[in-house]
Amino acid sequence: MLFSPTWMQQYQRIWNADTDMVRSLETALFNGSIAYGFMGKVRPEGYLNVQQGRIEAVSTALADGVHPDWDLRAGPELWQEWITCPPGLMQVGMAFSARRFCFARGDYVQILKNPLLAKAFVRSFELMHRVCDEAGADAVSKTPEVK
Template identity: 40%
Template sequence: MAELFSEAWMKDFATHWNAEPELADALSQIGFNSVIGYGFDGDDTPKGVLIVENGKAVGGEAYNGQTMNWDIRASEEQWNKWIAKPPGMMGLGMAFTSRKMKFMVGDYSSMIKDPRMAGPFIKSFSVMGRV
C-alpha cells in the first residue's frame, strides 16, 4: 500500500473516486470543480491534491504549489481511523468542532449545509478506504 496522500496513493484515490457514482456523478450534476489538498495537521503544506473537473477526478498528485479550493488536514492517526471506519455527518461535525479536522482553505460550514456537497464529502471517506 502506498504512503497516505503520496502521489501513488492520490492517483489510486482518483480512480476510486471516479468509480463511485455517489461522488463523481453526484458532483458532476452540480458542476463541481476543485483542487482539494489533503495533508497532516502541523505540516506547512498538504501532501497530495486531487484535481476535480465537473465532478470527475482528472488528476491525483503530490502537492507542488497548486492553488487549492480546499485544504483538509488532520493527524495521520485520525486519517487512518476515518479510512478504517468512515465517519458520518455527526462524526465529521464533531471532528470539525473539536479541531481534529481543519480546513486550511475552504469553508466547511457552507459546504456541509449544502446536501449536494455534504453527501459526496462524507462518501469520500469510504472511498479512501478502498485505496
C-alpha cells in the same frame, strides 16, 4: 502510504469509477482543487483537481503561489481512524469542533448547506477506505509521522 503518489492515483481510479460520487459532484456543479494533509505541516501531502465530478489530475505538489480551493487537515491518528472506519457528517463535525480536523482553505459550512456536496464529502472518506482496503493494512499503518 497515505497520500503518496500511488495512493493518490488509486484514489483517483476508485473515485472516478464511483458513479454516485461523480454524479453528485457533477450535479452540484463542483469544480475545484482539493488538498489533503496533516495538521502542523506547512504543505499538504496530496492534491487532486476535480472537474465535472471527476478527478482529472492528482499530484503531491503544487507550484509555488498556487493554492487549493479546499485543504483538509487532520492528525495521522485521525486519518487512520477515518480510513479504517469512514466518518459521517456528525463525526466530522465533532472532530472539527474539537480541532482535530480543519479546513486550512475552504468552507465547511458551504458543504453542509448543499446536500449533494455533503453526500459527496462523506462518500470521499468511504472511497479512501476502499483505497486502503485494496492496498491492505500497510496503507494505513505507514501514515507518516508529523514532525
